[in-house]
Amino acid sequence: MGPGYEGVYVVGTGQTTYEKKTDKPVQRLIWEASNLALRSAGLGFRDVDGLGVTAFTLGPDNVTTMTEHMGLTCRWLFQGLYGGASGVSGMLQAARAIQHGDAEVVVIVAADAFDVTSHMNMSRNPGQHDYMGPWGYGAANGIFAMHTRLYMKEFGATREDFGRLCIAQRENAMLNPNALLRTRMGMEDYLNARPVADPLRLFDCVLPCCGADAVVLASEAVARRLDVPLIRILGGGEVHNHPADDIYRFSAGWETFAGRMWNTAGLGPRDMDFVQLYDDYPLMEFVQLEGMGFAPRGGAGTLIRDNDCTVRGTLPINTGGGQLSAGQCGASGGMIGVYEAVTQLRHEAGDRQVPDARHGVVAGYGQVSYGRGLSASACVLGRE
Amino acid sequence: MANDLKPMPRLTSINRPFFEACNAGELRLQRCTACAKHVYFPRVCCPHCGGGALEWVAVSGRGTIRTHTLVRRPQHPSFFPEAPYHVLAVTLEEGPLMYSRLAGEAPEDADLIGRKVRVTFSQEAPGQKLPFFELA
Numbered sequence: 001m002g003p004g005y006e007g008v009y010v011v012g013t014g015q016t017t018y019e020k021k022t023d024k025p026v027q028r029l030i031w032e033a034s035n036l037a038l039r040s041a042g043l044g045f046r047d048v049d050g051l052g053v054t055a056f057t058l059g060p061d062n063v064t065t066m067t068e069h070m071g072l073t074c075r076w077l078f079q080g081l082y083g084g085a086s087g088v089s090g091m092l093q094a095a096r097a098i099q100h101g102d103a104e105v106v107v108i109v110a111a112d113a114f115d116v117t118s119h120m121n122m123s124r125n126p127g128q129h130d131y132m133g134p135w136g137y138g139a140a141n142g143i144f145a146m147h148t149r150l151y152m153k154e155f156g157a158t159r160e161d162f163g164r165l166c167i168a169q170r171e172n173a174m175l176n177p178n179a180l181l182r183t184r185m186g187m188e189d190y191l192n193a194r195p196v197a198d199p200l201r202l203f204d205c206v207l208p209c210c211g212a213d214a215v216v217l218a219s220e221a222v223a224r225r226l227d228v229p230l231i232r233i234l235g236g237g238e239v240h241n242h243p244a245d246d247i248y249r250f251s252a253g254w255e256t257f258a259g260r261m262w263n264t265a266g267l268g269p270r271d272m273d274f275v276q277l278y279d280d281y282p283l284m285e286f287v288q289l290e291g292m293g294f295a296p297r298g299g300a301g302t303l304i305r306d307n308d309c310t311v312r313g314t315l316p317i318n319t320g321g322g323q324l325s326a327g328q329c330g331a332s333g334g335m336i337g338v339y340e341a342v343t344q345l346r347h348e349a350g351d352r353q354v355p356d357a358r359h360g361v362v363a364g365y366g367q368v369s370y371g372r373g374l375s376a377s378a379c380v381l382g383r384e
Numbered sequence: 385m386a387n388d389l390k391p392m393p394r395l396t397s398i399n400r401p402f403f404e405a406c407n408a409g410e411l412r413l414q415r416c417t418a419c420a421k422h423v424y425f426p427r428v429c430c431p432h433c434g435g436g437a438l439e440w441v442a443v444s445g446r447g448t449i450r451t452h453t454l455v456r457r458p459q460h461p462s463f464f465p466e467a468p469y470h471v472l473a474v475t476l477e478e479g480p481l482m483y484s485r486l487a488g489e490a491p492e493d494a495d496l497i498g499r500k501v502r503v504t505f506s507q508e509a510p511g512q513k514l515p516f517f518e519l520a
Contacts, residue, residue, distance in 0.1 A: 130393035131425040132483045134514055136463035137471050138455035145453035146473055153497055197471075198454040198492070244431065247481055248450055248473070370425060371473065371483065 004264050005233040008095040009223035010381065012041025012216035013342035018180050018327045022113050022210040026057050027069055029111040029329075033212035034070070040346075041216045042226045043105060048072050050103030050217075052090035054080025054110040054331040057118065076103035083366020084278050084334035085238060085375035086110065087213070091338065092236045092379060094217050104219045108338075111212030112330025118208065127370030138197045140368055141205055144281040145197035147372070150248055151283055152199065154298065159199060161301030162282040163190040165317065166203050166324055168309035169279070173321025175311065175352035180207055180327040204281055209327035213335035215342055229346045229383055234359070235264035236379030240367075250298075252284075252365055252376035254291025262293070265380040269294045272380075273357040274344055275315065276337030278365035279322040284373075288363045292378060311352045319344055319352055337362040345383040358383050387461040392509050399426040401440045406513045411445045411503050413480060414438040424480035445503030447474040447517065449496045450481065468492060474501055474517050487516035 014036025016029055024032075030053060038044055051074050053063040061069070063079040076097045080086025087110050094106040112118075128137075137143065151157055167190060173179035185203065193202035223230060237257025243249055262268050269292060277285040286300035294315075295303040307315035320326050320340040323333045343349050344357045364377040393403060402424075405412035414423040418435035422443065429436050449472050456468040463469075470486035487504045490496060501517035508514045 126394075127425065129391070130399065133391045133459065134393055134508060134512075135471060135483055135485050136390070136455060136458045136460070136466070136469065137483060138453065138457060139459035141457065142453050142455050142459070142471055145455075146451040146471070149453060150451035150497065153495070195454075196457050198456070198468075200453075371481070 004235065005095045005099065007220045008098045008233060009218055009220065010215060010231040010233065010342055011218045011223050011226055011228050012037045012043065013339050014040055014214045015178060015339045016211045018178050018209050018211040018329060020180065020209055021115065024113065024210070026055050026111050026113050027061060027066065029113065029210065029212035030055065030066060030109050031070060033111060033214035034107045034109050037107060037214035037216045041218070041228055043216060045070060045072060047105045048107055049074055050076035050094060050097060050106030052078030052080065052094055052106065052108040054086040054090065054334060055112050056330045057112050076106065078108070080110065080331065080334070081367070082240065082375035082377070083331065083368065083373065084280065085364035085366045085377040086331065087335035087338045088236065088362055088364040088377035088379050089238045091215060091217060091233065092238065092377070095233050098217060098219050104222055106217045107214055108217065109212060109214035110332040110335035112332055113210040114208040114328065114330040116208055125369050128368065131370055140280065141197040141200055143368060143371055144283060145200045147248070147250070148281065148283040149199055151250055151286070155301070157301045159191055160187065161304060162204065163187050164304050165282050165285060165309060166190055168313070169318045169322045170325045171310045172319050172352055173325035176320045176326060179321040179325055180209055181321070181325040200281065203324070206280055206323040206328035206333065209329050211327070211329035211332055213332045213339040215335070215338050231342060231345045231381055231383050234267065234380040234382045235261040236377070237261050238375065238377035240375045242376070247371040250287050251291055252287065252373055254288055254363065254376050254378055258292045258378070261378060261380060267359060267380060272359055272361050273316070274319050274341070274354050274360040275317045276341045276360065276362040277318060277322070278334065278337065278363050279318055279324050280328070280333065280365065284365055285317070288365065292361065292363065311354050316354050319349065319354060334364045334366055337364070341381050345381055390462040390508055391460050392512050398428055402426050403512060406505060406515055409505050409513070411443050411515055412440050413443050413478065415441045422478040422480050424482055444477045446520070447476040447482070447501055449473070449499045449501055450475045452496050454492055470496065472496070472501070472517055482515070485516045487518040490519070
């Protein structure tokens with residue numbers, strides 16, 4: 001059992017409007033989500049002494065120049081370089097800083113102003129740009145199509161297995177006023193959508209968009225003064241470049257820390273009232289469910305078939321619709337699950353509220369390089 | 385017309401021997417002089433043992449398709465006229481995994497996993513040939 005995150009509380013969260021296009025610069029989106037999150041905590045910018053920022057399109061600005069931009073004096077900074085794993089990683093690292101007195105109030109925010117072109121061009125890292133790009137690999141769609149095909153062949157998973165999860169998420173999105181895709185989707189719609197990179201079709205792929213998500217962490221001394229539900233990080237972990245020697249093991253390493261995460265939390269997969277997965281592609285949700293122990297390797301399709309993954313169901317997954325139906329604001333795809341989890345635990349999710357949600361898990365995944373994402377993270381959150 | 389030109393690798397002191405060998409019609413990889421394992425993509429050090437002495441060696445050009453996809457929506461307009469086409473992940477006989485394209489025809493719905501392939505070279509830009517793989 002590893003050290004926990006005692007003495008740290010998640011006291012606020014915020015999400016901007018998700019839009020297909022925006023004239024707002026990414027710096028403005030970062031401010032908007034941060035402001036919403038701080039207001040939901042009953043705090044203001046003058047209370048902040050730690051900042052973590054993740055945004056693919058922020059350069060040449062960075063987290064340090066963002067403190068200047070927003071007028072913050074900070075004792076602790078984090079810049080997320082783990083793609084969609086950065087939101088959870090930033091929370092876990094901020095919690096350690098708060099535990100050790102290096103900061104008292106930390107905003108972790110992710111944002112991007114994205115469209116299909118930026119989505120296709122986002123990766124300039126050598127793994128993709130120099131050793132996949134010249135062969136016309138089809139960007140992330142091509143990369144995850146190859147994983148999906150191999151998984152289907154090895155484990156006998158079907159398109160319908162992935163479709164059930166995408167359809168459940170769409171039903172959740174229909175209850176989320178901020179989701180961009182809110183039209184009912186049936187299995188025929190899913191199966192017959194425009195092919196992108198076989199076996200992936202349109203509704204296996206995220207909708208790139210513009211927006212930001214943020215969360216506020218605070219020390220116990222600060223949190224106890226606030227009039228908000230107290231939410232704790234009960235356990236967590238991250239790992240990078242796992243396994244180092246095999247791209248196709250259907251793992252980014254959640255299983256390397258899941259046991260410690262659950263032990264620290266004193267809870268297990270069956271205790272979760274909801275699950276927020278990093279859904280860049282449904283295949284990766286299967287891999288996360290298996291890596292975190294919700295299903296044995298190759299067994300996620302059966303798990304989805306045996307459960308109702310809507311907010312009224314037995315295993316609510318991506319209760320706001322996830323990136324597949326709410327939208328992926330670039331790096332904010334790594335924070336949408338955090339926002340949704342905290343909103344559910346605060347019992348502020350409106351029509352999509354999971355009744356009496358007390359515990360949930362959030363996973364992050366990202367930094368896609370040569371054939372796969374390199375970074376995996378997850379944390380268990382609980383309402384006191 | 386930037387959109388007509390395929391995106392080519394950024395040549396560096398690390399990867400230049402690989403791409404120059406491609407132009408000479410030869411598949412060359414790095415091999416670690418300490419642990420003798422082959423390395424791809426090109427690195428500054430051995431990712432297997434951490435050693436810093438890598439040498440360039442010719443390899444067989446034979447491999448097995450680990451997985452593949454039919455790309456219908458390429459990431460760059462220069463590929464649009466060729467779509468759809470098969471993109472391959474090939475496990476080379478010497479160990480490393482190499483992403484590439486299928487040379488020659490295969491049905492759109494072909495299951496190519498496990499098929500043996502051999503390297504061939506395709507002129508993908510005025511100054512650059514790239515390794516493709518054909519079914520053996």
